Amino acid sequence: MRIGLYGILGVYNFGCEAIVRGACQLIQRLYPEAQIVYFTYSYDYDKKALQDLNLEIRPIELKATFLDKVQHKIKVKLNSERCGFYFDYDSVIGSVDMIFSIGGDIYTIPKYLRAQNTYPYYNSLVEFCDRAIDAGKDVVVYGASVGPFGNYKKAIDYYKKNLSRYKMIICREEESVNYLNSLGLRNTCFFPDPAFQVKILDRTPLQPKYIGINLSPLSLKEIYGKHSEETYVNYAKMLDSVFESTHKDILLIPHVISADEMDNDESFLHKLEALTKPETQQHIHFADWRGGFLGLKPQLKECYLVISARMHCAVNAIDENIPVIFLSYSQKSVGMCKYVYGSEKWLIDLKEAPNLIVPKMLEMLKNRDEVIDCLQDRNREINRYYEDHITNLEKLLSSDCV
Secondary structure, eight states: EEEEEOOOSOOTBBHHHHHHHHHHHHHHHHHHTOEEEEEESSSHHHHTTTTTSOOEEEEEOOOOOOHHHHHHHHHTTOOOOOOSSSSHHHHHHHTEEEEEETTTTTSSOOOOHSSSSOOOOOEEEEEEEHHHHTTTOEEEEEOOOOOOOOHHHHHHHHEEEEHHTTSSSSSSSSSHHHHHTTEEEEEEEOOOOGGOOOOOOOOOOOOOOEEEOOOOHHHHHHHHSSHHHHHHOOOOOHHHHHHHHHEEEEEEEOOBBBBGGGGGGHHHHHHHHHHOOOHHHHEEEEEEOTTTTHHHHHHHTTEEEEESHHHHHHHHTTTTTTOEEEEEHHHHHHHHHHHHHHHSEEEEEEEGHHHHHHHHHHHHHHHHHHHHHHHHHHHHHHHHHHHHHHHHHHHHHOOOOO
């Protein structure tokens, strides 16, 4: 049996790396004899980053004329359900027996779009999975946050119709399960985020010396639609206020290193650093991202706490029992915060972060030992849940009716 992993652009997004690694672990437990095939748009980088895994890595080669791109954009604007692809999707689908659709926050509508009465809702991953099902392949969503789709009926109907055809939608937090159930979908279940199973051997705690901070251009685009100079200044001032209120060094943590400037944490964080006060700049350090998701773990363990917009940066720290404040820009952060902490106490809307971060951070520092105890208990529960429920998941996936 050949099982394909499809849905992400590449593991230069370290959250996507964690999903691939976690998905491989799960599939190897559920289907020990299966050959895992990972399809990527970033073949050279991914082949090196994932060389320790036993999987076949296949490049997706994009081929499109200028006319193809124009026609595709027009179809997307018109919310056509079949817009086509810039690659030979038939050969991808035909080379495997089953598809695991991976990618944490793809089945959703950005907040700034949902605020409108009508909005674009076409999703290329949905089309790909729809074509795979038409070809007789089972499709399983794994490690995702799904929804919300807003109040636009056409958008809701589009996702309901397509997602109802999937073999199983395995959500990483109960918020998504409840949301899908409210839409009448029952082919859903909960299972912990794949990143919780991606660990390093050395679990020894380290002496903290930083306030860790992750901010990303993508998260700000999701809530503002576009960046402005005022946006940069506001978040740079936030870095100033973090240092001035704690007098602790700041570790800026890139978690996505993309060729696209609008999705590259490192270049974005350097822009913010340049806008901070000279005294703050003397106390700013950058995490070494070259080891990817796993390589960041020892550096996260040097943080008193981590303030994170990227959800998988937050999970990476939480798995090492490092207290985290979630900066929310989408449903996934809300759901994950409630899953980890049992409430939204340690969650701040990203838009409000420049005004609210200091009191929330000082409160967490004051209660740090208590929060660490909470995380240690929660991580034990998550690991226990994984082991206790993997058999149930196997039964669900082997069933003809879900």
